[in-house]
Amino acid sequence: MKKTAKRVIPGFGLSLGITLTMLSIIVIIPLISLVIYTLKLSPKEIIDTITNARVMSSFKVSILTAFIASIVNLIMGVVLAWVLVRYDFPLKVILNGIIELPFALPTAVAGIALTSLTTDNGLIGKFFAKFGIEIAYTKAGITIALIFVGIPFVVRAVQPVLEKLDGSYEEAAQTMGASRFTAFRRIILPEIFPAAITGFGLAFGRCIGEYGSVVFIAGNMPYKTEITPLIIMSKLQEYNYSQATAIALVLLIFSFIILFVISLVQHRNAKILKGG
């Protein structure tokens, strides 16, 4: 009785009911059925499935390409955020707006566009083919698709932090004789580091699970350019749900670890944002 009396604002029961019902249909029930299905699998079957050589090499391809792509996005994300916050130049509004294109453009469309650009007849592929470098249907192609997908994450994580940092600390450092680069390294970098790592983690997690933009450009050769989500997809097409689930579990655990690390870093990040 006491507890309800404290709630002055109306609608607690109603919003709790609606929220829980909708959450159950979309998230909770499907997650429970995943757990039930997993419990029915024998541990031996799970281990046999995920230690299969083809599956193992797909983990390697997925992690390697996602990692390289996210490192590129980490560096370019910080550069883009810096340029967008600190400088004024023509077309700035358009540059800022187009950063979000990977969120708005369907992944399948991005996939076929990047593929047609990087095959031997494509605009970019033709150029690299002269040097004997192939992009489409190699790991380089997968990495390019994943760079595309991950661009907005680091930029959008770092931008608000840079906006909150005023120039006074840097100015003080420079007045005291620090070079501009030293000021950046010693003062700005530590401040944006948690945000940048958060963006990196989000991009990495997204890239590990990415499917649409990669399938077209990857060529999907077993042991070479076959990514893990693709293996899950082909298991599903063979109606081999138990093996698909076993492989999916590995990916799920992997993304939960990434999320956990992000939440640790974000804790620090929140303090900075609040402290201004």
Next chain:
Amino acid sequence: MDNDKKGNPIVKWLLIALSFIFVVLFLVLPLVTVITQSLRSGFETYKKAVTDSYTVKATVLTIEATVSAVAFNTIFGIFAAWLITKFKFKGKKFLTALIDVPVTISPVIAGLIFLLTFGRQSVIYPYLQSMGLKIVFAVPGVVLATIFVTFPFISRELIPVLETQGTDEEEAAALMGAKGFTIFRRITFPHIKWAFLYGIVLCTARAMGEFGAVSVLSGHLRGKTNTLPLHVEILFNEFQYVPAFAVSSILVMMAVIVLAIRSILEYRGKKAE
């Protein structure tokens, strides 16, 4: 902006040039490619591909799935944001974490989870069958998958705004005897207007483009359970490149419109602050 003057202009323009090169290579070029490739065989071929009956049916299904996702997630977003920001209760953190699950898992795994829930090996499959409900490899599956992948999009935009706004105004209104809906309409909604529209735009963009999860659940029945992105995939894999890019160009135009609206909303939202 006084940082501008002190910084080395060479570094400044080098960084700006680097940013532009990166964005043009990775973002602008793919967009331009879709348009040029789709018009490669002339406008007549383009028109034929876009008005093809399978394309039209795929467009209708895409719109249906998108509208369902936006409607469902709007209702959820408003109630969930109200619940999380206006009340204190046990398990709030856990609830917030659960809402975010859909965006953290691979779309292919999202599809797999729904297959396991509603497919043949599910516990509830016999009940669904006796009710005559077909979800997997049918339109409801496509709609469910779309709702799932965009589930937190609207609540996630509303929660931070409502959190900074606090509960004082609503409490005052409630003490003066205002009803729940009146409080929401008169006090809360003006605060979240821009964030709400922004959430709808994001949700629309993602819903119309979802590929992996929908691909698992659709069964790829042409003219029945094919959405626009799936239609693009089929055409591309059949080496019908020009039609594939023509259909893609519809999605590119939608994406550009979404980005434009987004920029306007962001600008308006900042001005309103």
